[in-house]
Amino acid sequence: MKQKRILKIAIAVILCLFIGFLASVATQSSVNDWYLTLNKPSFNPPNWLFAPVWTILYILMGVAAGIVWGKGFHHLWVKTALYHFGFQLLLNALWSMVFFGLKSPALALAIILALLVLIGLTFKWFKVVSKKAAYLLIPYFAWVLFATLLNYKIWELN
Numbered sequence: 001m002k003q004k005r006i007l008k009i010a011i012a013v014i015l016c017l018f019i020g021f022l023a024s025v026a027t028q029s030s031v032n033d034w035y036l037t038l039n040k041p042s043f044n045p046p047n048w049l050f051a052p053v054w055t056i057l058y059i060l061m062g063v064a065a066g067i068v069w070g071k072g073f074h075h076l077w078v079k080t081a082l083y084h085f086g087f088q089l090l091l092n093a094l095w096s097m098v099f100f101g102l103k104s105p106a107l108a109l110a111i112i113l114a115l116l117v118l119i120g121l122t123f124k125w126f127k128v129v130s131k132k133a134a135y136l137l138i139p140y141f142a143w144v145l146f147a148t149l150l151n152y153k154i155w156e157l158n
Contacts, residue, residue, distance in 0.1 A: 009066025
């Protein structure tokens with residue numbers, strides 16, 4: 001039984017890292033040219049920081065999702081929690097594609113605001129299933145909140 005839980009966590013981590021990799025493809029297309037030309041706020045982190053932070057966050061997200069999945073997908077609350085998780089993960093990837101791929105901070109701002117709402121709902125449903133899994137999402141929520149402020153300021157300055 002414990003091996004099945006570990007396998008589910010591993011699958012969820014790999015899935016999250018894969019989605020992150022796909023999003024990074026869109027990011028790489030413009031991070032070294034278009035993004036460099038943007039006016040950014042003083043609190044903009046250095047570019048090298050984003051990859052390690054996102055890697056850690058995707059791992060935490062995967063562990064959290066794997067813990068929830070390990071409770072049994074036949075439970076309605078588990079299904080609800082994982083549906084919310086899946087939708088927020090898709091919005092997460094979509095944000096990168098829109099901000100960097102389409103070079104649209106305005107549309108990306110709308111997406112990241114929706115993403116924040118979905119992360120909050122995911123946290124709520126994860127907490128119903130597993131408090132530990134829910135708490136693993138807190139760094140992710142905090143980073144996306146910061147990214148929302150950063151996205152807003154970049155839109156405002158440009």
